Amino acid sequence: MDLISAAICSLSADLNSLAAVGVEDYYKKLRPHKTDKQYLYISKSFVVISGLISIFIGALYLFTGNEGVLGIIFTIYAIFSGGIVGIFLLGLFSARANRQGVNAGIVVCIIFTAYALLTSTPVGLTDPQLLLDLGTYNFSHHKLMLGVYSHLIVIGVGYIASLFFAKPVLENNLLYSSWKRNRYL
Numbered sequence: 001m002d003l004i005s006a007a008i009c010s011l012s013a014d015l016n017s018l019a020a021v022g023v024e025d026y027y028k029k030l031r032p033h034k035t036d037k038q039y040l041y042i043s044k045s046f047v048v049i050s051g052l053i054s055i056f057i058g059a060l061y062l063f064t065g066n067e068g069v070l071g072i073i074f075t076i077y078a079i080f081s082g083g084i085v086g087i088f089l090l091g092l093f094s095a096r097a098n099r100q101g102v103n104a105g106i107v108v109c110i111i112f113t114a115y116a117l118l119t120s121t122p123v124g125l126t127d128p129q130l131l132l133d134l135g136t137y138n139f140s141h142h143k144l145m146l147g148v149y150s151h152l153i154v155i156g157v158g159y160i161a162s163l164f165f166a167k168p169v170l171e172n173n174l175l176y177s178s179w180k181r182n183r184y185l
Helices: 002-030 036-064 068-080 084-093 099-120 145-162 176-183
Strands: none
Touching: 002 036, 068 145, 084 099, 084 145, 084 176, 099 145
């Protein structure tokens, strides 16, 4: 019961945030001279509409996939966050990393993510087919590993590509090695 009440509390906070953003950032700019009562009504409308859209998307996930909602959410996270941790770690641990190398790593990461998604995602309700079927060259690992691989690709390709460009000038306190060295002084 506590788990359900925590989920409802979290969901209500998300819906209220959506309503606040909708009213403050959009509706008030389109209709600036309305009363507070009208803004409250629009805010409640945003909550209802957002809730219905959330229910529809959740039902769509349940009916079309066999992974469940969390599996799909984690897959989407792995796709859209691909490489962000890799960029951070590359910048934190490598004094050699530069903008050009990181950009090369991001491009390769996007290409890899597109390949993995297209060769491992069946689409269709009755007879699901892969978006791109390369036979034995299809991405055969679990989709949650896509995030891990994308971070490693950004780190590896970003570091190697950085070797072909000028070393950046960095402040001493930006790298982990400098922080570790200064910590024990």
